[in-house]
Ligand SMILES: [Zn+2]
């Protein structure tokens with residue numbers, strides 16, 4: 001299972017297919033993606049391998065904490081985020097080359113959903129703040 005950025009300079013692969021994914025409606029995700037929410041797969045960082053473009057990957061970590069948000073410094077495409085030691089990662093679903101297999105299973109931080117795009121009535125569980133299991137975040141910011 002492979003993925004890449006918009007210009008193709010950064011390429012990666014996963015040795016195991018992702019099993020979990022969700023939408024994040026937090027304000028950080030809105031800012032960084034330019035959209036109403038971020039669709040992302042949660043993965044075990046040990047299954048991630050960068051194949052090309054390590055020099056193009058730039059990361060930004062909010063001063064208040066959370067995962068480092070990584071993107072291609074040349075084309076600006078959002079790729080993934082990771083915790084300090086890289087053991088936990090989120091891959092942006094748009095970065096995969098093909099069907100990642102997994103489908104978004106929840107919507108988190110719905111309290112902060114964009115006014116201009118109503119949340120679709122798709123039956124997915126909604127978490128007003130962080131998804132309960134994560135126990136992180138707060139004040140409308142998703143760690144991943
Ligand atoms: Zn790129």
Ligand SMILES: [Zn+2]
Pocket residue numbers: 024025026027028029030038109141142143144
């Ligand atoms: Zn978010």
